[in-house]
Amino acid sequence: MEADFFDKVYEIVKQIPPGKVTSYGAIARCIGSARSSRMVGWAMNASHTHAEWIPAHRVVNRNGLLTGKKFFGGENIMQELLEGEGIIIEDDQIVNFEKHFWDPNIELKYSLV
DNA sequence: AACTTGACGGTCA
DNA sequence: ATGACCGCCAAGT
Numbered sequence: 001m002e003a004d005f006f007d008k009v010y011e012i013v014k015q016i017p018p019g020k021v022t023s024y025g026a027i028a029r030c031i032g033s034a035r036s037s038r039m040v041g042w043a044m045n046a047s048h049t050h051a052e053w054i055p056a057h058r059v060v061n062r063n064g065l066l067t068g069k070k071f072f073g074g075e076n077i078m079q080e081l082l083e084g085e086g087i088i089i090e091d092d093q094i095v096n097f098e099k100h101f102w103d104p105n106i107e108l109k110y111s112l113v
Numbered sequence: 114a115a116c117t118t119g120a121c122g123g124t125c126a
Numbered sequence: 127a128t129g130a131c132c133g134c135c136a137a138g139t
Contacts, residue, residue: 024122034123034134036133037123062123066120
């Protein structure tokens, strides 16, 4: 059966290693529709309905800003989760974002070889 | 059944 | 450099 857009997103997000983060656009691009970055976020919103745990806290926008932290129960759960993985958050923004950036187009593809 | 919104991103003005 | 608009697909109302 073909995986839906959401399933593809889940597959990638679940493969994000701890202490790493990626952007919605990077995931969307990995799937094939870079312009569908909104859908990635939408998939995250539906991720809580998914059977498996989706580390959505490792997915941020291209600014490294925790845009979806408010969807984690209203508390700073997202920030605490990231800090618990060694990522420093300042003003809801990831410090050294590019340093923790994990590009599925490169890392994932490289691993498939 | 149709319109609007939505955790974004890139390009145009 | 900053601001605004369009594009993408799906779900909610």
